[in-house]
Amino acid sequence: MDTVDTEIVAIAGAPARPACLVVRLPDGTLAQTAQLDSGQRATVGRALPGGIGEALPGGGHRVTTAVLVEVEVGTTRHRTVRFVRLREGL
Template identity: 40%
Template sequence: MPKLTGKAKSLDSPYVGGESTAWVKLRHVRSVEATVAGVTGTPRRPEAVLVVLADGRRAVTSPRLDAGLARQVAAAVAGRLHPAPDGPAGTYLVAADPPLLAEVVVGTGRHATVRFVRIRPQV
C-alpha cells in the first residue's frame, strides 16, 4: 500500500521560505491484513510476528514488539504454536486452522519494513 506524505500549515500562517516550523509534515499510511504464520522469541514473550502478505510475500515484523503487543500476540497464539522444524531456534509456527489474521503496515521505499499493528478479531 502506498504511503502518502505531504506538508500542511495553518491558514493564517504566512509562507516563510527555507526551513520553517510553521509547516508540519503529515504522513498517511494504510494498514493491510496479513496471515500470522508464526512468531519469534518465546511463546510467552514473542519478539516479532511472521506474516504472509496478500501477495504471498513472507515477512518478519519490525521493530520488536513492545510489552503490550507481545501480550496480545501471546494470548492469540496460545495453544497454537509448535517449533519450526527447519527454522532458527526461537521460531514457532502457528497452526493454520482457523487462520489468525493481523493488521500490519507495509513500508515503502528502501526500508520496506512490515510493522505489526494488532491481531484482528476472530469472526
C-alpha cells in the same frame, strides 16, 4: 504506508510473549515485523495458546492456527512491516 490484514505464520521468541512476527503479505511474500512492544507481546501471546507448532532454528515457532493481524507496510526502498493490532472476528 499501506495497512493490510494478514496471517501470522511464525513467531520469534517465547510463545507467551513473542518478540516479533513473521506474516504472509497479500502478494504471498513472508515478512518479519519490527520488534513488538511489551503490550503487543502480551496481546499476541494471549491469542496464540494451542496454536504453536514445531520449533524453528533460531528460537522461533510455527503458528498452526489462523491468527489475523493488521500490519503497516512501508513502501520505501527498504520495506518495513509494523504490527498494528489483532484482527479478531474476521
